[in-house]
Amino acid sequence: MTPIPGPASGGGNGPPAVRLVGVSRTFGEVRALDGVSLEIRDGEFFSLLGPSGSGKTTCLRLVAGFDRPTAGTIELHGVSAAGLPPYDRDVNTVFQDYALFPHMSVAENVAYGLRVRKVPRDERARRVREALDLVRLPGVGDRRPAALSGGQRQRVALARALVNHPRVLLLDEPLGALDLKLRQEMQVELKALQRRVGITFVHVTHDQEEALAMSDRLAVFRDGRVEQVGSPAEVYEEPASAFVADFVGTSNFLAGEAAAALTGSPAPITVRPEKLRLLEAGASLPGDSCGGPGTVSDVVYLGVLTRYRVEMDAGAALAVVEQNRDTTSAEALSARGRRVLVAWPRVHGRPLREGP
Amino acid sequence: MPSEATRPRDRPRAPLALELAVGAVLVFLHAPFAVILLYCFTTEDASFRFPPPGLTLDWFAVAWGREDVWAALGLSLRVAAAATVLALVLGTLAAAAVHRSRFFGREALSLLLVLPIALPGIVSGIALRSALGLLEVPFSPLTIVIGHTTFCVVVVYNNVLARLRRTARSQVEASMDLGAAGPETFRFVVLPHLATALLAGGMLAFALSFDEIIVTTFTSGQQETLPIWIFNQLTRPRQRPVTNVVAVFVVLATSLPVLLAHRLTREDAGR
Amino acid sequence: MSSLRSLSTFLHRRPRLALGLLLLPPVLWLGVVYLGSLGALLLQSFFHLDGFTGQVVRRLGLATYRDLLAPAHLDIARRTVAMAALVTLTAILLAFPLAYYAARYASPRARALLTLAVVMPLWSSYLVRVYFWKLILAREGILAWAFARLGLSGVLEGLLALPGIGGPSLSVSPIGTYLAFVYVWLPYMILPIQAALERIPPSLLEASADLGARPGATFRRVVLPLALPGVAAGSIFTFSLTLGDFVVPGALGDSSLYIGQAVLAYQGTAGNVPLAAAFTVIPMAVMALYLWGAKRLGAFDAL
Numbered sequence: 001m002t003p004i005p006g007p008a009s010g011g012g013n014g015p016p017a018v019r020l021v022g023v024s025r026t027f028g029e030v031r032a033l034d035g036v037s038l039e040i041r042d043g044e045f046f047s048l049l050g051p052s053g054s055g056k057t058t059c060l061r062l063v064a065g066f067d068r069p070t071a072g073t074i075e076l077h078g079v080s081a082a083g084l085p086p087y088d089r090d091v092n093t094v095f096q097d098y099a100l101f102p103h104m105s106v107a108e109n110v111a112y113g114l115r116v117r118k119v120p121r122d123e124r125a126r127r128v129r130e131a132l133d134l135v136r137l138p139g140v141g142d143r144r145p146a147a148l149s150g151g152q153r154q155r156v157a158l159a160r161a162l163v164n165h166p167r168v169l170l171l172d173e174p175l176g177a178l179d180l181k182l183r184q185e186m187q188v189e190l191k192a193l194q195r196r197v198g199i200t201f202v203h204v205t206h207d208q209e210e211a212l213a214m215s216d217r218l219a220v221f222r223d224g225r226v227e228q229v230g231s232p233a234e235v236y237e238e239p240a241s242a243f244v245a246d247f248v249g250t251s252n253f254l255a256g257e258a259a260a261a262l263t264g265s266p267a268p269i270t271v272r273p274e275k276l277r278l279l280e281a282g283a284s285l286p287g288d289s290c291g292g293p294g295t296v297s298d299v300v301y302l303g304v305l306t307r308y309r310v311e312m313d314a315g316a317a318l319a320v321v322e323q324n325r326d327t328t329s330a331e332a333l334s335a336r337g338r339r340v341l342v343a344w345p346r347v348h349g350r351p352l353r354e355g356p
Numbered sequence: 357m358p359s360e361a362t363r364p365r366d367r368p369r370a371p372l373a374l375e376l377a378v379g380a381v382l383v384f385l386h387a388p389f390a391v392i393l394l395y396c397f398t399t400e401d402a403s404f405r406f407p408p409p410g411l412t413l414d415w416f417a418v419a420w421g422r423e424d425v426w427a428a429l430g431l432s433l434r435v436a437a438a439a440t441v442l443a444l445v446l447g448t449l450a451a452a453a454v455h456r457s458r459f460f461g462r463e464a465l466s467l468l469l470v471l472p473i474a475l476p477g478i479v480s481g482i483a484l485r486s487a488l489g490l491l492e493v494p495f496s497p498l499t500i501v502i503g504h505t506t507f508c509v510v511v512v513y514n515n516v517l518a519r520l521r522r523t524a525r526s527q528v529e530a531s532m533d534l535g536a537a538g539p540e541t542f543r544f545v546v547l548p549h550l551a552t553a554l555l556a557g558g559m560l561a562f563a564l565s566f567d568e569i570i571v572t573t574f575t576s577g578q579q580e581t582l583p584i585w586i587f588n589q590l591t592r593p594r595q596r597p598v599t600n601v602v603a604v605f606v607v608l609a610t611s612l613p614v615l616l617a618h619r620l621t622r623e624d625a626g627r
Numbered sequence: 628m629s630s631l632r633s634l635s636t637f638l639h640r641r642p643r644l645a646l647g648l649l650l651l652p653p654v655l656w657l658g659v660v661y662l663g664s665l666g667a668l669l670l671q672s673f674f675h676l677d678g679f680t681g682q683v684v685r686r687l688g689l690a691t692y693r694d695l696l697a698p699a700h701l702d703i704a705r706r707t708v709a710m711a712a713l714v715t716l717t718a719i720l721l722a723f724p725l726a727y728y729a730a731r732y733a734s735p736r737a738r739a740l741l742t743l744a745v746v747m748p749l750w751s752s753y754l755v756r757v758y759f760w761k762l763i764l765a766r767e768g769i770l771a772w773a774f775a776r777l778g779l780s781g782v783l784e785g786l787l788a789l790p791g792i793g794g795p796s797l798s799v800s801p802i803g804t805y806l807a808f809v810y811v812w813l814p815y816m817i818l819p820i821q822a823a824l825e826r827i828p829p830s831l832l833e834a835s836a837d838l839g840a841r842p843g844a845t846f847r848r849v850v851l852p853l854a855l856p857g858v859a860a861g862s863i864f865t866f867s868l869t870l871g872d873f874v875v876p877g878a879l880g881d882s883s884l885y886i887g888q889a890v891l892a893y894q895g896t897a898g899n900v901p902l903a904a905a906f907t908v909i910p911m912a913v914m915a916l917y918l919w920g921a922k923r924l925g926a927f928d929a930l
Contacts, residue, residue: 064529064533065532065533066529066532066533083640085532085537085635085636085639085640086529086532086533087532087533087534087535087536087537088636091533092533092534093529093530093533095526095529095530096526097524097526099524099526099527099529099530100530101527101530101531101544101545101548103548103549112531112534112536112544113534113535116534116535116536116540116544117535160534161533161534164534164535368731368732369732370728370731370732374724374727374728374732375728377724377725377728378724378725378728378741381721381722381724381725381813382725382744384721384810384813385744385745385748385810385813385814386744386748388756388759388760388763388810389748389751389759391759391762391763391769392755392758392759392762395762405765405767405768406767406768406769406771406772407772445652446652446653446656447653449649449650449652449653450649450650450653450654452649453646453649453650453653456646456649457642457646459643459646465650465654468654468657468658468661468662469653469657471657471661472657472661474863474867474914474918475867475911475914476867476868476870476871476872476887476907476910476911476914477868477871477872478871478872478873478886478887478890478891478907478910479665479668479871479907479910479911480661482668482890482894482903482904482907483661483664483665483667483668483907484660484661484664485894486664486667486668486671486894486900486904487660487663487664487667487668488664489900490667502660505656506656506657506660506661509653509656509657513653537631537632537635537636537639538635538638538639539631539632539635566752567751567752567753567754569753569754569874570871570872570873570874570887573891574894583752583754586754586755586758587754587874587877590757590758590761590877590878591878596762599758600762603752603755603758603759606751606752606755607751607752607755610751610752611747611751614746614747614751615743615747618743618746
C-alpha cells in the first residue's frame with residue numbers, strides 16, 4: 001500500500017502540525033488547563049503524559065475541536081483553528097471507548113468519514129479495504145462491532161480514523177482497555193504504523209512506560225501545566241523537576257542531612273534505583289561514587305529483577321533495583337535484614353530545583 | 357441487579373402464605389377481564405347476570421354494525437395519531453436540550469415536564485377548558501389533540517432522555533470528528549440510537565391518548581372519542597354486550613402496543 | 628446540503644442559540660399552553676358567580692372560597708380525602724406482598740413476567756377496567772352469585788345496609804367505588820415499591836441475620852424503612868389519582884359527590900367555573916403538601 005506522503009518522523013520544514021500558545025480551559029472554578037504552550041512537529045509521534053486530571057485529555061479535546069479554550073490560541077499547520085468545528089478540521093480521533101457505531105457493520109464504520117464527504121462508492125470500498133489491511137484486520141468488513149474482541153475493535157477505530165488521511169491523528173488512551181501482552185504488542189504496532197503512514201500522532205496516556213516506548217517526544221502534564229517537553233531519553237535522564245523524576249519511572253530523593261552524609265553536599269538530588277548497587281557491608285566506595293552503609297528492610301522478587309528497600313544509616317530509605325542476572329530467588333529473598341553498602345556513580349545523582 | 361442474576365446462589369423459597377397472597381393479587385388484577393370476555397357472549401341484553409343464560413356470537417356482529425362505535429373509534433385514532441406525532445417532536449427536542457447542556461431553568465423545565473402527569477387529570481382538564489374558554493376557542497378535535505399532546509410529551513420525553521443518557525457522548529463526537537455536521541450526525545448516528553426509544557415512547561403515547569377520558573371530557577364538545585363513548589354507555593343498560601365487545605377490543609388494542617414498547621425498552625430498565 | 632452545513636456550523640459556534648431553538652417549541656407549548664391555563668384556572672377561582680344574573684363576575688375576591696367552605700362542599704372534600712386515604716392504605720397492603728415476592732424470591736425471568744403482569748392492566752384502558760366492576764358488582768352479577776354459593780348472602784346484605792358505605796347494590800355504593808379505585812390504581816402502587824425493594828442489596832439482609840436479627844425483625848428494621856420511599860412514591864399516585872377522579876364515583880357511586888364530580892358539575896351546566904376552579908385547588912393543595920412530605924421521606928429517589 002502506498003504510504004501517505006509526508007515528511008519523515010522527527011521533524012520537517014514548515015509550520016508545526018499542532019501549536020498551542022497560552023491555552024487555558026477553566027470549568028467554573030477548576031482550571032483544567034493553565035497557560036499551556038506546545039509545539040508538535042509534523043510527522044512525529046508525540047505523547048501527552050500525566051496522571052488523571054492533569055489536563056492531557058482536555059488538551060487533546062481542544063485540538064480535536066470538541067471543546068473551546070477559554071484563553072490562548074490553537075493552530076493546525078499554521079492556520080488558526082478558532083471557531084472550527086471538529087468536522088471541518090483535518091484531524092481525526094481514536095476514542096478511548098472506540099466509539100464504534102453499533103448499528104453499522106465494520107466496513108460501514110470505517111467508510112463513515114468517506115461517505116459523509118461523498119466519496120464515490122467504488123473508491124470508498126477500495127480505501128476501506130486498504131485501511132483494514134493496514135491495521136491487519138482483513139475480511140471483518142461485514143461483522144458488527146459487538147462481535148469483535150477489544151483488540152479488534154481498537155484496530156477498527158484506528159482504521160476508521162486513518163482512512164480519511166488526516167494530517168494529525170489523535171489517540172485518547174487507546175491501549176487502556178487491553179491486557180498487558182496485547183498492550184505491549186499494540187505499542188510496537190502503533191509505532192510501526194505511524195512510521196509507515198508518516199502522519200503526526202498525538203497520543204494521550206498515563207502510562208509512562210508506554211510513552212517512553214512509543215514517542216519521539218513527550219510532554220509531562222501536571223495540574224493543567226506542562227512540566228517538561230523532550231525526548232524520552234531527555235525526560236528520563238534529565239528530569240526538570242521532582243515531579244517528572246517521580247512520575248516518569250521511579251526515583252529516589254535525597255536532601256539535607258542524608259544527602260550531605262551520602263554525597264558530601266546537602267543539595268537535593270534524585271537518583272534512579274537502577275543506578276544504585278548493593279555491595280558487601282564492609283566494602284569501600286568505588287572511585288567517584290557516593291553512598292553509605294544501610295540495612296535491607298524489604299525485598300520484592302519480580303522475576304527479571306529484584307527491588308530492595310534499604311534503610312540507610314544516614315537516615316533516608318533508598319529503593320534499589322538490580323537485575324537478577326546471577327541471582328536466584330532464594331539468594332535475593334535471603335537478603336532481607338542483611339547489612340549492605342549502597343553505592344552509585346556520582347554523575348548519576350541529578351540535582352533538583354525543588355523537593356518532591 | 358445484574359450481580360444477583362449471575363451469582364450461582366440458591367434462591368430461597370418463599371413462604372406459602374406469600375405465594376398465595378401473590379396469586380390472589382394477580383387474580384384480582386386479571387380476573388375482571390376474563391369475566392367481561394365471557395359477557396361478550398351472553399344472550400342477555402343487560403349482560404350482568406351470572407351465570408349467563410346462554411352463549412352467542414351475535415353481539416360481535418351487532419357491534420360491527422354500530423355507526424357510533426365506528427365514528428368514536430375513528431376520532432380516537434385520529435386524535436391519538438396527531439398527539440403522538442406532536443409529542444414525538446416536542447418531547448425529543450426537550451430531551452435533547454435537557455441532556456446536552458446545563459442551563460438556567462433546567463430544573464424548572466424538568467419539573468414542568470412532569471406536571472401534566474403528576475397533577476390530577478381533572479386539574480389539567482379544567483385548566484385547559486377555562487383557557488380555551490377565555491380565548492374563545494371552540495371545542496373540536498383540535499382542542500382534544502392539544503389536551504392529549506400535553507401529557508403525551510411527558511412520556512416521550514422520559515423515554516428519549518433515558519436513552520440519550522445511555523448513549524455514550526463519544527458517539528456524537530466520533531461522528532463529528534469524521535466530518536459529519538449536525539444534521540448528518542443526527543440522521544446517521546443519533547437517530548438509530550434513539551429509534552427504539554422513539555418507537556416505545558410513541559406507542560405509549562398512542563396508548564395513553566387512545567385511552568384518555570378525564571382531560572378529554574373537558575376539551576371536547578360534542579365529539580365522542582371511544583372512551584367517551586364507553587363512559588356515556590356506562591349508565592345505559594341498552595345493548596350492554598356491545599359495550600363489552602368494544603371494551604374487549606380496546607383492551608387488546610392498547611395492550612399490544614404497550615407490550616411491544618416494553619420489549620423494546622427492556623435494556624433501558626437495566627436488565 | 629452545504630447551506631445546511633453552514634447553518635450547522637453557525638449554530639455550533641453559538642451553543643446557547645442552538646439550545647434556545649431546541650427549547651423553544653416544547654417550552655412554548657408547556658409553558659404557555661399548560662402553565663398559562665393553570666394560571667387562568669387559579670385566576671378564575673378568585674372570580675365569583677353572581678347568583679342573580681348567572682354570569683361570572685371578573686373581579687378578584689374571596690367570595691368563591693367562602694362558598695367553598697359551606698358544609699355541603701366541605702363534606703365533599705372530606706369524603707374524597709377519606710376515600711383517597713383508604714384506597715392508598717389498601718393498595719399498600721395488597722401491593723407489598725407482590726412487590727416483595729418479585730424483588731426477593733422471583734427468578735429474573737419470573738420477575739420480568741410478574742412486572743409485565745402488573746403493567747399490562749395499567750395500560751389497558753382505565754375506563755374499561757372501571758366498567759368491568761360495574762358488571763361484576765351488579766345485583767345479579769358474578770360477585771353476588773359467588774356470595775350466594777358460599778352461603779354468605781346475609782353478609783352481603785348486611786354490608787349493603789351499613790349507612791354511609793352501603794347502598795342499593797354493590798355497583799351503586801361507596802364500597803363498590805372503593806373496590807374499583809383499589810383495582811385501577813393498584814399497579815401504580817406495586818411498581819415503585821417493587822423498584823425500591825429491588826434496590827436493597829441482599830447483603831444487607833444477610834448482614835442483619837448475621838448480627839442476630841430474626842426474619843421478622845429484619846423485615847421491620849431493614850426492609851420496611853428502605854421500602855418507604857417506594858411506598859411514598861406509590862401513594863403519591865394513588866392519592867392524587869383518587870382526589871381528582873370523577874369516573875369511578877360516577878360509574879359506581881351513589882348520590883354522594885366527590886371532588887371530581889363536583890368540579891365537572893359546577894363547570895358544566897351550572898356554569899359556575901369559579902367554584903369548580905376553587906374545588907380543584909383542594910387536590911392541588913393536598914398534593915402539594917403530600918409531595919413536600921414525600922420529598923422529605925426521599926420518595927423521589929425511587930421514581
